[in-house]
Amino acid sequence: MSVAEPRRIVLFRHAKADWPQVTDHERPLAERGRKDAAVAGRRLAGTGVPFDLALCSTATRTRETWKLAVHELPQRPKTVYEERVYEASPGELIAVLNETPDDVRNLILVGHNPGIQGLAEVLSGSAEGDARERMTRRGFPAAAFALVSFEGSWKTLEPGVATLLDYWAPSE
Template sequence: MSVDTSRRIVLLRHAKADWPDVADHERPLADRGRADSSVAGRRLAETGIAFDLALCSTSARTRETWKLAVHELPQRPRTVYEDRLYDATLGDLLALINETPDDVTDLLLVGHNPGMHALADAMAGTDSGEHVARMTRSGFPTAAFAVIGVDRSWKSVELGVGTLQEFWAPHD
């Protein structure tokens, strides 16, 4: 695959979590989160994106979100559970993108805020207008996703080089 191939990064924030008396990493989804995960999966399927690779945080709520969302996709992508997505900084997220193999065209990250919102905002170039405005208005709520297009190799992706092609939130 040529390094100048159009690629997409989809950032999916985990769905609404419950607050039981457990460590943050082990928090499960709330009932609303389980319902929203399936809705997000159906909406991801409607985009027509055939993900080559999904990187999912190891937290219980992200794993559960992904398990319910992926069930709605026409084809299950290779999935890697990645510790670095939990509590990831903007730099951590960019490093994961830069490490993506060149044979991956469409990458999905299932993670947490504030990282998902920060990355979507920082990646969006100046021609992302209406989608950035919608994301700014709604924040990056649980079960929301952003689709970012980039026209370069993964290792040369940096902040500001993408186009926010779509932003979706379940209760928007």
């Protein structure tokens, strides 16, 4: 593919987690989280974006979110469980994304707040329609996602180069 073709990234926050007596990394999804993850998957399928790669935090709640959401997609992308996504800052997430091979056009990143929300905000130099206003008003609740687009190679991904195309969050 040409690096001039737009690339799309979905920044997907894990669904609602439970709080049992386990470490933060091992927290599972709550019942509501399991429902919202599937709904988010259907909404992701509705974007029509064919994902080439999914980068997912190794935390239990992100792996469970992705497992439920991916079943709703028309085609399953290659999935890489990346420990650097857990508790990552926006800058650390950009560093991970910069390593993406250029044959990947569309990617989904399944992670945690505040990193995922911060990344959506810092990448989006512009926005279409009311996507930014909706994201600002709603914040980034569990199972929310932002769809951004940029042109160039993954190595050129940096703050302000992307356009926020869409934002979605489950109703509460």
